[in-house]
Amino acid sequence: MGWKTLDDMDLAGKRVLVRVDINVPVEHGVVSDATRIEKIAPTVQDILARGGQPILIAHFGRPKGKVVLDLSLRVCVPALQRVLDRKVKLVETLDAAEDMTEEARSADVLLLENIRFHPGEEANDPAFAARLAGLGDIYCNDAFSAAHRAHASTEGLARLLPSCAGRLMQAELQALEAALGAPARPVVAVVGGAKVSTKLELLGNLVEKVDSLVIGGGMANTFLAAQGIGVGKSLCEHDMTEMAGDILAKAQVTGCEIILPVDVVVAREFKEEAAHEVVPATACPEDAMILDAGPQSVARIVTALENAKTLIWNGPLGAFEIAPFDAATNAAAKRAAELSMAGALVSVAGGGDTVSALNRAGAADGFTYLSTAGGAFLEWMEGKLLPGVAALDEAA
Structure with a gap:
């Protein structure tokens, strides 16, 4: 610097x-x-x-x-x-x-x-x-x-x-340098949110920089669909499945582990406390929507966090705005905060709904650094000058 x-x-x-x-x-x-x-x-x-x-x-x-x-x-x-x-x-x-x-x-x-x-x-x-x-x-x-x-x-x-x-600029740049410039390894990135199309450059950059990449939210559905897995009525960019496949292939070349949901929380309607069930990620009913990652998926994410030294987080893992579809985001965020406060993890989060999601989870104060910079934070994560x-x- x-x-x-x-x-x-x-x-x-x-x-x-x-x-x-x-x-x-x-x-x-x-x-x-x-x-x-x-x-x-x-x-x-x-x-x-x-x-x-x-x-x-x-x-x-x-x-x-x-x-x-x-x-x-x-x-x-x-x-x-x-x-x-x-x-x-x-x-x-x-x-x-x-x-x-x-x-x-x-x-x-x-x-x-x-x-x-x-x-x-x-x-x-x-x-x-x-x-x-x-x-x-x-x-x-x-x-x-x-x-x-x-x-x-x-x-x-x-x-x-x-x-x-x-x-403030100094703190932000030092935090980002610690997370992506010269991080302690292993590095895990959590990227969630609705659309792959808005985060293609981000994902493409991260698979070259991090050891494990957790993909959640509606984005994960597109990656599941790219592997030929049915996602029912879930939010999914079917026109982006080829791009998602390219990211998966690139990750294999770079040695980046991609962590996708292995089980999911599904419901027939999108509302607070809607009737829901947990099913394998490969078994979403045709008339249901995937609205969150399931408990086995959360356990996999938590294990990745516990093995990591550095975490970069952008976006929620599910429909965090309404219960019970905030469970995966809340559980993973709280564990990341605990590890950070114990000195075991350097955690940097920011962009979009991230701050709101971490605040709702009661985990924001535990992260090493929380960026409110939005677009600038994302462009930095994308590797842009x-x-x-x-x-x-x-x-x-």
Whole structure:
């Protein structure tokens, strides 16, 4: 890892442009979940403690290069002030930011209005990036969740100012490096969710990197179908069975063990506490749906976890939103959390429904690292170079 951290920078008296992700949920004009704001607090507080002035750059929603008043970052100011315990001043235009008086700069923390109000942001326009760079002395990227976007505030700025990763970005990159870059072996990956089609690149990359790959959720049905196994009325991408077969063949070449369900929980209707039964994976009734992995499958997954040193988890093993079809996800997640807390396993999870599933299982706090980065986390797992990270590497 070639990028610098805040520890490598002299911040005293410096204006620090900090790219953050505070794209938080809002209900009735109030931030309803401040988790993303809480996550940036260590970076902002570190800059302040070392004599720098944080100037936060963030997006909110998708205004597509136009001013949309309903997507103003003004709604985030009260939550920012509460979490940071500092005065936060919203700077409404780039002109205002460039013309600020010393008195106006005296706020502890400055927040630039929604950066996506400017068409130059998503276009990564060099002239726009240069205007942003003129506002600061140092660039700090603390938004791993936006690092897969080559925008002016995520990529362009890193090429114009001395640059570093913030504490959240640093933690995320170190966790992912531990999981996929130079992991302790054996490595097991758990990949679940509805569709193989959305995770082809991910699966193709993982079978080259991990020792065991657990496939669950609706995706598993497609892999069963690829082996000629009937899946009844289950969610299944029958047009993807050839691709699934290619993944299975590739795994044989790379020596990656593929773990598919050997028994399944089936039901005739998809609803809470629907009548259900456990059957062999090869014996799904034609009028039934596979909605979860069965107890024998869970036992196989748990054994793989207990033999592993590193775990990467993305996606649920069944229809985790409703009982009893959350049982496999809950059981495997709890065991992974126990092993992690005992120091036997380094576990990194993220993307899509994963955080929600692990929270429902009561296991999220036990994982070594839980990423909320979504698309960036998945692209990293797919082996892709993220523009925001690459720019930090080059800047160093």
